[in-house]
Amino acid sequence: MATYTVKLQARQPVAEGTMAFHLEKPAGFEFRPGQAMEVILPGGAEGEEGRHAFSIVSAPHEAELVFATRMRDSAFKRALAALPLGASLDIDGPFGSLILHKKAERAGVLVAGGIGITPFMSMLRNAAEQHSEQSLVLLYSNRRPEDAAFLAELQALAQRHPKFRLVATMTGMARSQQAWDGATGYIDGAFVRRAIEGLPAPIFYVSGPPALVEAMRGTLVDDAGVDEDDVRSEEFYGY
Structure with missing residues (x-):
């Protein structure tokens, strides 16, 4: 895994109480569908380490990285929600093994x-x-x-x-x-x-x-x- 600094490009609600966050995709960041990344907030979040793992919603061919989360009342989520568009944060990844099998003849x-x-x-x-x-x-x-x-x-x-x-x-x-x-x-x-x-x-x-x-x-x-x-x-x- 490697750490990259990216900018928050957009956020949008995708269900009641659930928000998607759109990040720029850094050069060299490659992943397989189903994998995850850690999101590291600037300065950390009070009472927490300031980092959280999220599955990647976007597909590898897309020009951005997207994750989505329930906006529960935690220090990390409050800090995430407060980030202004254009803010810098770090991501670490990708990782995870929930990946589709390669035998296309099996559903x-x-x-x-x-x-x-x-x-x-x-x-x-x-x-x-x-x-x-x-x-x-x-x-x-x-x-x-x-x-x-x-x-x-x-x-x-x-x-x-x-x-x-x-x-x-x-x-x-x-x-x-x-x-x-x-x-x-x-x-x-x-x-x-x-x-x-x-x-x-x-x-x-x-x-x-x-x-x-x-x-x-x-x-x-x-x-x-x-x-x-x-x-x-x-x-x-x-x-």
Whole structure:
């Protein structure tokens, strides 16, 4: 890994309480879709080390680096939110092993809860750009559409890239102010079996908070009958 100094170019909300940060991409920074980087704030954040790891949302072909995070009330997040556009900060990376397999004849099933979507955004953007022939399915669970980061982009990707299918589900529509005509309820064994029917020898990737990752591994192996050797996971880096 190497450390680079970059500038904050833009920030934008991508869901309720979730913000994407756009950084300039330094020369020589190369990464694979699904990898992460550390973001190091100038001067540190009070009570914390001033650095935090985030999965990279942008794809390798894009001219910027993007990460997204829930804007929780922590010293780091407050300092991050207060950074003016044009401010300098450091990044360290890339690192991480949640990377799609190379055998295009085997499908990839991506399972994300909430902000765990971020490493998969890079994978899916890259697959669309490369016109990949690999079948990809995303199982994406959120409480409400308002909470689902990048949902509109994912829906557009599914329309544009014929090898990608989005299966999104909401678990708390009683508290939503938005309409939703998709699936509701939790991702259980039956949900997984329906979603993967007909897929060629899928390999599964799980990203999200530690409790979700542990529970979903159990759902896949114990309830959906997936071989545990075909499940790859990484506890999500950045809230």
